[in-house]
Amino acid sequence: MGFIKAFYVMVYRQVKRYVSARSRVLMTVVNPLIWVVFFGLGWSNVFNFPGATAIFGGLNYITYLASGMISMTIFMGSFISGVSVIWDKQFGFLKETLVAPAPRSAIILGRAFGDSVTTVIQGGMILALMFLIAPGLRVEGVIPALIYGLMLAMGFTSLGITLSLKFSSTEGFQMIVNLLTMPLLFMSGIFYPISNMPDWMKAVAYVNPLTYAVDGMRYWLTGVSNFNPLYDVALLAILTLALTALAVRTFEKATIED
Amino acid sequence: MVEYAVVAENLIKRFKDVVAVNDVSFKVERGEIFGLLGPNGAGKTTTIHILTTILKPTSGKAYVAGYDVVKEPAKVRSKIGIVFQDPSLDNQLTAYDNMFIHGRLYGLNGDALRNKIFELLEFVELKEFANKQVRYFSGGMRRRLEIARALLHQPDVLFLDEPTLGLDPQTRVRIWDYIMSVKKERNTTIVLTTHYMDEAEELCDRIAIMDKGKIIAEGTAEELKSMLGSEVIYVKVVNNASCVEANFIEKCVRVRENLLEVVVKDASTAIPKLFDVMTSKGLKIVEVSYRKPTLNEVFIHLTGRELRDALEESGRPHLGPRAWR
Ligand SMILES: Nc1ncnc2c1ncn2[C@@H]1O[C@H](COP(=O)(O)OP(=O)(O)OP(=O)(O)O)[C@@H](O)[C@H]1O
Numbered sequence: 202m203g204f205i206k207a208f209y210v211m212v213y214r215q216v217k218r219y220v221s222a223r224s225r226v227l228m229t230v231v232n233p234l235i236w237v238v239f240f241g242l243g244w245s246n247v248f249n250f251p252g253a254t255a256i257f258g259g260l261n262y263i264t265y266l267a268s269g270m271i272s273m274t275i276f277m278g279s280f281i282s283g284v285s286v287i288w289d290k291q292f293g294f295l296k297e298t299l300v301a302p303a304p305r306s307a308i309i310l311g312r313a314f315g316d317s318v319t320t321v322i323q324g325g326m327i328l329a330l331m332f333l334i335a336p337g338l339r340v341e342g343v344i345p346a347l348i349y350g351l352m353l354a355m356g357f358t359s360l361g362i363t364l365s366l367k368f369s370s371t372e373g374f375q376m377i378v379n380l381l382t383m384p385l386l387f388m389s390g391i392f393y394p395i396s397n398m399p400d401w402m403k404a405v406a407y408v409n410p411l412t413y414a415v416d417g418m419r420y421w422l423t424g425v426s427n428f429n430p431l432y433d434v435a436l437l438a439i440l441t442l443a444l445t446a447l448a449v450r451t452f453e454k455a456t457i458e459d
Numbered sequence: 460m461v462e463y464a465v466v467a468e469n470l471i472k473r474f475k476d477v478v479a480v481n482d483v484s485f486k487v488e489r490g491e492i493f494g495l496l497g498p499n500g501a502g503k504t505t506t507i508h509i510l511t512t513i514l515k516p517t518s519g520k521a522y523v524a525g526y527d528v529v530k531e532p533a534k535v536r537s538k539i540g541i542v543f544q545d546p547s548l549d550n551q552l553t554a555y556d557n558m559f560i561h562g563r564l565y566g567l568n569g570d571a572l573r574n575k576i577f578e579l580l581e582f583v584e585l586k587e588f589a590n591k592q593v594r595y596f597s598g599g600m601r602r603r604l605e606i607a608r609a610l611l612h613q614p615d616v617l618f619l620d621e622p623t624l625g626l627d628p629q630t631r632v633r634i635w636d637y638i639m640s641v642k643k644e645r646n647t648t649i650v651l652t653t654h655y656m657d658e659a660e661e662l663c664d665r666i667a668i669m670d671k672g673k674i675i676a677e678g679t680a681e682e683l684k685s686m687l688g689s690e691v692i693y694v695k696v697v698n699n700a701s702c703v704e705a706n707f708i709e710k711c712v713r714v715r716e717n718l719l720e721v722v723v724k725d726a727s728t729a730i731p732k733l734f735d736v737m738t739s740k741g742l743k744i745v746e747v748s749y750r751k752p753t754l755n756e757v758f759i760h761l762t763g764r765e766l767r768d769a770l771e772e773s774g775r776p777h778l779g780p781r782a783w784r
């Protein structure tokens with residue numbers, strides 16, 4: 202009972218705050234657009250030669266890239282959303298949640314879920330735009346893609362929350378996030394297939410939750426995937442659960458000293 | 460047996476380079492208003508944070524509402540309300556939403572919650588601002604909202620960390636009124652911290668004076684002040700005064716030809732007796748005044764420093780609600 206109430210109200214709070222902070226929203230949507238337009242259109246002419254589609258599992262490059270943009274939007278939006286924990290530290294609202302009798306797990310899961318829902322909505326908006334750029338995407342893949350997106354978002358909001366519980370300044374947190382964002386994006390199969398990567402990059406890609414979200418969503422949106430789609434969803438779920446559990450554990454132990 | 464609402468036993472909290480709380484013990488009875496009075500850096504907030512389960516003591520034990528704050532934090536949390544020294548509202552949300560979120564986190568919902576929110580917003584005179592975002596509130600309005608919020612779930616023990624810090628005199632008095640009526644109407648136990656002597660005297664049934672992590676004296680305001688012993692009565696008479704003697708008079712000095720300074724243990728009982736003694740000697744009184752030693756004098760007595768000086772010397776700046784970015 203107390204669990205549900207606290208979970209629900211934290212979702213309510215995160216969504217309500219999201220609605221009143223539009224500038225952050227804009228950046229996380231603009232970023233993927235810039236990538237798909239400049240990177241995508243630029244490279245799609247390079248990969249114009251006969252047989253090039255074989256590199257991308259039979260897709261033309263713009264479709265290949267466009268099918269990864271929803272993952273990118275959700276990944277970036279959810280990872281950085283952890284910064285709101287630091288704002289809450291600075292503005293004091295975090296204390297209000299630390300001293301509440303509601304289960305801490307409910308508070309943090311509600312918070313992560315609220316932020317996840319908002320980033321998935323952003324991802325959905327980007328996906329709609331991608332249909333204009335890459336008309337080959339499959340409409341029936343949208344719902345499964347959004348479900349994968351929600352798992353991805355839960356994973357990275359949780360990681361963001363865990364990190365921001367350990368940082369007291371937004372600068373420190375943003376530095377870490379920026380440091381991790383680019384490598385994780387490049388080692389996820391969004392821009393080029395994992396199979397062509399050097400071994401050490403492959404190793405990172407295999408433990409990167411984003412990899413499985415990208416591959417799984419690409420499967421639903423284009424029919425092409427690198428892994429068995431069942432592995433994708435299983436591994437994404439496992440990695441997401443691990444990251445979520447870490448956030449719960451960290452918050453359960455949190456004091457105002459952190 | 461008295462049931463204590465709060466028990467602190469030998470609390471110690473060490474941060475990297477400072478001992479913020481150094482062997483603090485006290486007990487607060489149910490329904491009492493207990494004050495921690497001390498200068499900046501005395502360790503008041505740290506003590507409150509330990510009692511409200513959001514900071515682990517380095518050693519020592521504490522019980523709030525009968526539960527151990529380290530072992531049963533969830534139980535303690537369900538029994539307490541707190542107004543933090545620093546703001547803890549969500550500025551992006553309305554006053555109503557701040558209350559609503561709090562209510563849900565404390566297991567309330569439905570019409571009961573809604574009615575309670577409006578009742579409390581009315582109590583702190585913020586009802587008309589219910590749907591205004593908190594970032595547009597003044598410091599006093601925020602403080603009142605935080606108090607209303609802390610009362611929403613009807614806590615058994617209410618912690619108020621510097622409830623009137625940085626507020627103007629009228630707002631302070633208004634907040635004192637709220638605090639007194641909470642005690643009267645709900646018999647809530649209140650633990651408050653302050654570095655204002657007048658606040659401690661006005662509100663608290665008992666006061667612990669804290670300095671440098673230690674409680675250096677404890678008692679009612681009267682008891683603390685009587686540590687200094689005497690009170691001074693000034694008596695102005697019509698014509699030439701001469702000193703009087705009686706068993707309740709410790710010392711009598713003629714400071715001006717028509718003014719006597721009479722040192723006694725307790726002025727409130729001595730004044731009527733003094734009247735009798737003086738009229739029997741044919742001295743006609745025109746004016747009587749007496750000065751009680753204040754808590755500030757008690758602090759000087761205990762530490763050799765003024766409470767006010769101590770405030771300045773530790774110089775941890777107090778910012779108001781932090782600005783956005
Ligand atoms: N998180 C922390 N890390 C390190 N030192 C701390 C921390 N919190 C408090 N201190 C130190 O502990 C001491 C006591 O601080 P505390 O905030 O409890 O005092 P206070 O009595 O509430 O003072 P004030 O009147 O300024 O609120 C101070 O020297 C302070 O600098």
Ligand SMILES: [Mg+2]
Pocket residue numbers: 503504505544620621
């Ligand atoms: Mg303090």
